[in-house]
Amino acid sequence: MLEGFFNPKAVAIVGASTHEGKIGHILVKNMLKHGYKGKVFPINPKADEILGLKAYPSLREVNEPIDLAVVAVRPLDVLDVIKQCGERGTRSVIVISAGFKEASSEGARLEQELKRIAKNFGIRILGPNCVGLIDTASKVNASFALGMPEEGNIAFFSQSGAMCIAVLDWALGQKIGFSKFISLGNMADISEIDMLIALGEDKNTRVILGYLEGVNDGRTFMQVAEEVSRKKPIILIKSGTTSAGAKAVSSHTGSLAGSEVAYQAAFKQSGIIRARTITELFNYAIAFASQPLPKGPRVAILTNSGGPGIVAADACEDSYLQLARISSQTVEKLRSFLPPMASFYNPIDIVGDAHVDRYKKALDILMADKDIDATLVLLTPTATIEVDETAKTIVEYAKNKKKPILCSFMGDVQVEKGIRLLKRHGVPNYLCPEDAVSVLEKMWQREHWLSSPRKEYPQISADRSRVRYLLEMAKREEHFHLTEDRAKEIFKAYGFVLPKTKLARTKEEAAAAARSIGFPVAMKVVSPDITHKTDVGGVILDLKSVKEVKEAFTEIMLSVKSKVPKAAIYGISVQEMIQDAKETIIGFTHDPQFGPVIMFGLGGIYVEILKDVTFRIAPISKQEAIEMIREVKSYPLLRGIRGEPAADINALISGLLSLAQLALDFPEIIEAEINPFLVRSDQNGAVAVDARLTIRRE
């Protein structure tokens, strides 16, 4: 995919310049000086020759095929260039020029026009307002960035040109190799989604890195990301996560920033690894690019000094990893050649006077041990250490690629050469053991994610036509906040159990209803005009006798009429009180990028005060529903503490799945919540006691 961009046989630079330092000059220079073997055509009506190449007044004058055009002319002139490309059959265009959506409303209009023209001709556009792209395999450097990275198997794309420039400059200094380097700019056409697909297919790319400010089509993004994640790791920085950040995003690229919660859920669900900083991004990347994934969480730490060993052990314990238990056989083997003051348990401390042979013998044993999934080698530059020899030895063991080896050679001057050697042979090294551990943790999490079964989305049967009818009614009546009754009927159509309920218009009807339902009962006013019933004295709970029911009827009526005199009152609903059940809340809101975001939490203060909730983007699989339930800190309350029976987790799972299905089936529902959703013990089901549902005003 996007072959015309990454592997063009001929490239035109439209807006090529004779002036050193100008972008149009740098573009030509970059195409020439990094080993590109194809043809380069500078286009400039005022020049005969640029950097030794014949210059053409326009694309029309080039009588040879051009696969890729790189455009750096004034924004107003861009449209004409696109047309020329279309007419001559050039189907890949990078628009470097700025002055579009990011600049002004005229710019935005111009960008729309650009999109339209490109689409008509079947042209793919990268940009506008971008730095360009680099492909180290084909030696294409169609960017105005300074420098060309070494060849490697890491790809990087960015929604921020500045990040591209900064990361490239940093990577040049760090000598990190890249397969491709892409600045997406305004994404008039090619987006982060296209890039994920292209990089997923690219045989030169083993790890995909990206800097993301937002996505437009969250659903497709997730689907593509999950597909690609199964083949190679995607590691992203997502900025614009907080409200302040979000403000800056919208004034920056005009893209809408989705809420942090939705992105967190989306990344988790599609296997994307999130990095918080550029340092973290590359800490992860270099390991994923060169090392196999660990098959389990058990880590052995091999060190020539105590302090760093402790630091690494601490970090392991704080992570999802485990310190491998060293078996007595392995201890015996280690004891056979290590001095008595060494430590044979994890961390394995071969002590300060260790030469390379101790590292070698220990690695021999650890790499063969089936109870160890990954090895972390620490080295402090003591007086006796042979840094380079040790590095060479580690490289040998890393070659078989069966288990990951990560290193922390600590220091700088003394260990520099050894570290260079490790890096050159694909063994990642980190200044701090903690960083190495956090990288290993991500690798183990990826292995775990890859080995979990593909998600299955269960079929949810529901009376959809009933829901359609109810929503239609609500829209006609302009009741965008549905009445409780109607909301509950909708949930009922999706298989939710409601409490036994009867509508009473008089005291006597209420008493009769209560008798037939069975005591205790709850009573709630029914009115399309009242959303928060409790606030107006419209709810009384736990009524235990006919007398109490009748009194409650009068009390509710008086209170509601005095507080909301204009509300239409349909009557009072008499409801079964659900006893001995756990209070939970399930609901969803609509994220502009990702669609329905499903929430789960335990009711009352757990949600309100402790914010002990969890989210997923719909659709959710059964496994994801289970994860949601287990993820909240208050989960032990559902499992049952102090001899209590466990809550009916299956009913909760069904509830979450049905809710997600409802959200997907009827996108006009922008918010819905069942609160409380009372979950009984064991296999006794769950009851939707109260419900709210809001539809979009059209």
Next chain:
Amino acid sequence: MLEGFFNPKAVAIVGASTHEGKIGHILVKNMLKHGYKGKVFPINPKADEILGLKAYPSLREVNEPIDLAVVAVRPLDVLDVIKQCGERGTRSVIVISAGFKEASSEGARLEQELKRIAKNFGIRILGPNCVGLIDTASKVNASFALGMPEEGNIAFFSQSGAMCIAVLDWALGQKIGFSKFISLGNMADISEIDMLIALGEDKNTRVILGYLEGVNDGRTFMQVAEEVSRKKPIILIKSGTTSAGAKAVSSHTGSLAGSEVAYQAAFKQSGIIRARTITELFNYAIAFASQPLPKGPRVAILTNSGGPGIVAADACEDSYLQLARISSQTVEKLRSFLPPMASFYNPIDIVGDAHVDRYKKALDILMADKDIDATLVLLTPTATIEVDETAKTIVEYAKNKKKPILCSFMGDVQVEKGIRLLKRHGVPNYLCPEDAVSVLEKMWQREHWLSSPRKEYPQISADRSRVRYLLEMAKREEHFHLTEDRAKEIFKAYGFVLPKTKLARTKEEAAAAARSIGFPVAMKVVSPDITHKTDVGGVILDLKSVKEVKEAFTEIMLSVKSKVPKAAIYGISVQEMIQDAKETIIGFTHDPQFGPVIMFGLGGIYVEILKDVTFRIAPISKQEAIEMIREVKSYPLLRGIRGEPAADINALISGLLSLAQLALDFPEIIEAEINPFLVRSDQNGAVAVDARLTIRRE
């Protein structure tokens, strides 16, 4: 303090060696080649001359004063050297030699002997088993580390020799300047506490860094650290925090690792800044060493590109810092010279084609703005940027030292020279804007800590002789887990209010007791042999009538006698039930290093399931008690939600203070807990309903 170590006029190297590469050789070389102006006496019975210096067979043959002896002989020979030092009046000795406490039980005995001899002579010892020390002002390099750091105002001490070596080597590469560099080794004498005092007084040291595995005297450590923290920042890495780490510590230096919770509280209470990694340690250090503290949390971000600006804004919002609101006056000033596509709000984006003049004008405005407490300058190496000029400009503004300026020049190759210039002039630069933000956050937290009033520990009046008597009784009876009654009496002596209670030996006594207390009541078995009363059916709550009380009496007696037939039963306690109160738990445990650790949390699941608790080391000030209460996530429940009245916070504060006092007054109490400690609303006090107390077996 420790002048003999840091500024000796003459130094002897005992165990000096003629062999290149040997520690005894490196020690002499290090003393000679880094500019030390004092005298150096190599001691070696077999050599005439070492590195051009006359060698002496023993210390006795040196007829000149020696301030400092550096000892690197076999462990068995060390004692004799110490004696020689004592006899000739050398009062400062660094013992490099290993083979003491860390190696074996004989080594430990040797170390005890070493301590005893040194103490007799009034000799201070650094080590044994250490790398030595470096003082860049006096040019003393009494270590076998390779290399000498540049002069600077950062001091580093370490309980791990390996960390010393690694950090020194790294700092050499990074060209970080140091005042002093100290390896503490086994701390037979000089400990981290002595070092904090010495570095606190040292005029060349502005920032104190350390790597800590554990402290022995937690109380003194905290007192000293707090005193020193008021003068200069102390930034520490503490390892051995998790159970796995802790195991490694005890097998490593033999020091006892305190619990993570106690260290967290101790660091917080004494103003110590904690770093998680070496990178973080120096990220903080270079800023504290050169920049003033911000007077408030309001940060302005100045950037030439959007992406990094967003990243920095996100990080600010996630921290205790704030994005400064840019006033309309400031916006007007910015607008007067910035292009229209710039952003005048925070982050202030002077856009990609910015030259140095835009940075200069913007800094002019931001540095003068009273609504801005700190400035973060971001730079992406765009084509037009003047990196070095911009760095020079920033350095000029940083010179006035009124507000901190931190930078993130992003990249490597293009920005290298500029970053070097910044660093040389004390302007910290970070690869990632997030790192700069997290450093600024620590600076603001320190300013906040410094400006908070000194702690005052209130006088708690208590009937201490009564408590002494009760504890004495318990010890005599060997009831190390006190009976509930006795525990409660102890709390009562410290001003705690107990529920009205009467002991009943018969059904009839129970009924009479309940009538006089008022219904409802609780009933609990009283037995010195039963700690968990509920488990044996020894507790029944909420008894509302004489009939219920009598039945409960029988039920409890039957249950307890059948489940614990051998338990001595004193009777059944009839207790007032406290209604409409919030359930809290207060208690303390005894940390081996820090003494009593006070705990607070809301009762029931908040403590048990959600682990929503907080800790402080006793003594605690009133302000610390308030912080504890506010720190738990469930605090809103105490403040009152949904129109409930607030709980009596003052009663809770008093309770915490009294509890801390009890813990300090009677160190033999190793564990105590009031659970539940029921806090009534407003000014209605709190009641200690149930209490446990354990004393040390002697």
